[in-house]
Amino acid sequence: MSPLNPASIPLALYAHFPWCVRKCPYCDFNSHTHSGELPESAYVSQLIGDLSAELARVPERRISSVFFGGGTPSLISGRELARFLDALRASGQLEDDAEITLEANPGTVERQYFADYVTAGVNRFSLGVQSFNDHALTALGRIHNGDDVYRAWDLLQQLNVQRINIDLMHGLPEQTPAGALDDLHKALALDPGHLSWYQLTIEPNTVFYRQQPTLPSEDALTEIEIEGQAVLAEHGYVQYEISAYAKSGHDCRHNQTYWTFGDYLGVGAGAHGKITGPDGIWRTQRTRMPEHYLSAIDFGRKAQLIERSDLPFEYMLNALRLKQGTDHALFSSRTGLSQQILEPMHSELVRKGLMQPDRHALSDRGWWFYNDVAGAFLTT
CATH class of the missing domain: 1.10.10 (Arc Repressor Mutant, subunit A)
Incomplete structure (x- = not known):
């Protein structure tokens, strides 16, 4: 085994925001419904402490991308998001041209929040559209409708955001190939630089796993995949990853770090990370429950060395x-x-x-x- 050179490996940062307005029946991510006022100030303070501890483990390295995932990160105020990013910049370990992405639910879009996100330094948004069809969105348990998608899109255009991903699913309950392709055409009509287009899968520990909906047949799924690929190519989108399509210059830098086995720090409740050190490659994980994370002195951090085999x-x-x-x-x-x-x-x-x-x-x-x-x- 040759010596590893961590300094030559790209480094990203993933920050997890664990709360949602409502848990979707297909979702197996670490998300928790919350009503009332969020403890966002206490949570961001804990995130900053978590980040400081992680950065101390990679003192000579700089972060090239940041991704705020969830849950629903667009529930957090721009003020608190800015506080976290200011702490990261103050460390001196954030690249000047870093890609900073925030996942956003179209049903939680507020003008002031999004203006504040942009002011704080967010330069890429990932809109969790999933579908433009209101019936399909209801079946998926989403809190937004098709009109909300267009309102969110228009707001991002007004804010002059240049890098936007649309997250779109196919193979939805009772969806026909025509319905799936209609969703795809509506997404492409907005002309996003990046599109995440992927099939709904039924995961353990979800409502859909316990109460399985009627999904399209294998033949229908194959038809959707083949015809959708052709439509995307006609519109100038290159498939660079299994479920990711982009126009030239719009690849997601953060995800590229994952797929090329780069390193990433993971902070927040349930976040995972991967860090290369001189003694090997380590996987890290935080405690999943938000209330446990908020009270944990060590942030519930666990680390495990990846075996050579x-x-x-x-x-x-x-x-x-x-x-x-x-x-x-x-x-x-x-x-x-x-x-x-x-x-x-x-x-x-x-x-x-x-x-x-x-x-x-x-x-x-x-x-x-x-x-x-x-x-x-x-x-x-």
Whole structure:
């Protein structure tokens, strides 16, 4: 195993805001419904302490992207968001041109909040649209309707926000291919720079898992996928990741760090992180419950070293999500392992027509079998 050079690995920051107005029946994220006044000041103070402790572990490194996820981060006031970002800037570890993204629910959009977000330094927004169809939105348990999406979009245009992602789902309960494509066309009519377009999946520990809705057939899902891909290509969107499409220059820098096995600090209730040190690569996690996080002196932080034998799978699980994959040299620089460890399995998957011969990338055929191909490296 070669020595790792953490300074050569990009570093991102993920900050989790755990509260929602209402929990969606398909959601398995760490989100908690909350009514009344949020303890946002106390929570941000705890976030700042958490951030300070994490930054002390990477003193010579600078953060190239920040992502506020949830839950519903657009419930937090611009004043408190600015307080967190000011603390980060004061550390001297934030790049001047950092990408700073905030997830926003169209049903929680308020002009002053969003103006304050932009003033605080947020330069990219991810709108959780999911659908433009009011019936579908009700079935998904969303608190917004189609008109709210357009109001949110218009506000971001008025604020001169240049980088916007639309989060859109397909394969919704009782959705037809025509309905899915209608949603896609409505999203494209807004001309976002980035589109996250992905199929609804039923996850354990969700309402939909216990009370499964009627979903489209496999044939219908395949039709949606094939026709939707063609529509996106016609409109100039390049699929650079399994569920991410972008126009030139609008790739999400933060997600690219994930998929290329970069590092990221995770702060906030239930947040996960990955940090490379001279002694190996560590996964971190915070306690999930907001009330526990707020009272924990150590923020409920746990850290676990990734075993050497697990690194090939961990790396491929991320890298193979990228349409172009990664070159062979990146595997060694991000894991400290020799590329030769992967060679027998890589050659076998190339022989089966599932991977490209000169890169760690899926072939056109392998693109349809991502889980199987990534899983093959569990035995490497």
